[in-house]
Amino acid sequence: MDGIHDMGGMDGFGKVEAEPNEPPFHEAWEGRVMALQRAMTYAGAWRIDHARYAQERIPPLTYLAASYYQKWALAMLTNVQERGLASTEELAAGHALTPGATLKRKFAAAAVPSDLTRGSFFRPPQGPARFKPGDRVRTKNIHPTAHTRLPRYARDKIGVVERCHGCHAYPDAVALDRGDDPQWLYTVVFEGRELWGPDSDPMLKVSIEAFEPYLEPL
Amino acid sequence: MSHDHDHDHDHSELSDTQLRVRALETVLTEKGYVDPAALDAIVEAYETRIGPRNGAAVVAKAWCDPAFRQALLADGSKAVATLGHISRTGDHLVVVENTPKTHNMVVCTLCSCYPWEMLGLPPVWYKSAPYRSRAVKDPRGVLKDFGVTLPADTEIRVWDSTAETRFLVLPMRPAGTDGWSEERLAELVTRDSMVGTGLPKQP
Structure with a gap:
């Protein structure tokens, strides 16, 4: 979706302000939100693309005003309710009123040291790769109304395939519960001038990670 | 004073988030989806072991x-x-x-x-x-x-x-x-x- 989250190339947000000696969490609740998200995806309650898509649907004014972990919490509340894992009444009451659904597994404290490592997104291909490193491609001019990982600034642009990363679960399908629909994944690199016009830094190159359905041959 | 007002406002926003997160954790725990001890261990891992080192x-x-x-x-x-x-x-x-x-x-x-x-x-x-x-x-x-x-x-x-x-x-x-x-x-x-x-x- 063409949402507020798709920020690449926007002006007006000001300087990047780094905080010296920043702690992992500024408030204890931030750590709980991060851990809840990890535990719920581990349990198979939803996948990372559902978490991202729920954040993208946060109304723009709220999105811009919310802190990072506030956005995570809002997205988690959306997923919990949309997926029928708890009701609005239960979340308002702060207690479960009915037994929970059955999830795939539960993250146990003893498993944290070994199972915190990210899972693999590799999937068996549905067909041969259409592109290879060195191929010139054009990204499609598409505006899906749901989740996609092709940023607006890199649509309808000519680039070069630099790497092929194998075949991965396809976020656009996963976010809509349409299964993995595995797609080949490539690094596609663009000249700064192709993205930003003749005034761009001539020494700039930008790459995106592009799933095959985002690309057409030149 | 406007400064105090802003401060109170920030404070109540934060409390609201804290309360909502606490409610969410309690509900998900009571539903049997998460174990608070595992959440503790996940937070601890990122606070102590998993970093730029x-x-x-x-x-x-x-x-x-x-x-x-x-x-x-x-x-x-x-x-x-x-x-x-x-x-x-x-x-x-x-x-x-x-x-x-x-x-x-x-x-x-x-x-x-x-x-x-x-x-x-x-x-x-x-x-x-x-x-x-x-x-x-x-x-x-x-x-x-x-x-x-x-x-x-x-x-x-x-x-x-x-x-x-x-x-x-x-x-x-x-x-x-x-x-x-x-x-x-x-x-x-x-x-x-x-x-x-x-x-x-x-x-």
Whole structure:
């Protein structure tokens, strides 16, 4: 979706302000939100693309005003309710009123040291790769109304395939519960001038990670 | 006074978030989906074990061991997996090397993708609108915000992390460090130098 989250190339947000000696969490609740998200995806309650898509649907004014972990919490509340894992009444009451659904597994404290490592997104291909490193491609001019990982600034642009990363679960399908629909994944690199016009830094190159359905041959 | 008013406002917002998060955790626990002890362990892991020290050890090893450097650039996940004592890492780690000609910088314009296992949780600035919006369009301006100026003829390569691949920058080894141990070199490797918004400390 063409949402507020798709920020690449926007002006007006000001300087990047780094905080010296920043702690992992500024408030204890931030750590709980991060851990809840990890535990719920581990349990198979939803996948990372559902978490991202729920954040993208946060109304723009709220999105811009919310802190990072506030956005995570809002997205988690959306997923919990949309997926029928708890009701609005239960979340308002702060207690479960009915037994929970059955999830795939539960993250146990003893498993944290070994199972915190990210899972693999590799999937068996549905067909041969259409592109290879060195191929010139054009990204499609598409505006899906749901989740996609092709940023607006890199649509309808000519680039070069630099790497092929194998075949991965396809976020656009996963976010809509349409299964993995595995797609080949490539690094596609663009000249700064192709993205930003003749005034761009001539020494700039930008790459995106592009799933095959985002690309057409030149 | 307006200052006090703003302060109270911020405070009540925060309390509201705290209350909602507490309610969410209680409900998900009572439903049987999560174990609070596991949540404690996850938080503790990111507060104590999973941080930029992991990435710094990998970079320092690459500076000292040409075969490891080559393996790391060829397949980051596989190479780091051989260093069980440094860090565990999942699939899809891609290590990109700075050279005198090319400087790499990593961003996630769409959300906040970041190599957690190598660098820990991303700092607030990495997840902020200013960084996400400008890194792909004006990376030299972003570098200036970090106090870094590169020669005009250095190519700047920005990697937008739009999939599950995760990027770690291998910075250039500082001059004057011949014969240094990996442990000593790792002290020079900053988090920002592995994101590409900074350079390693000079000896």
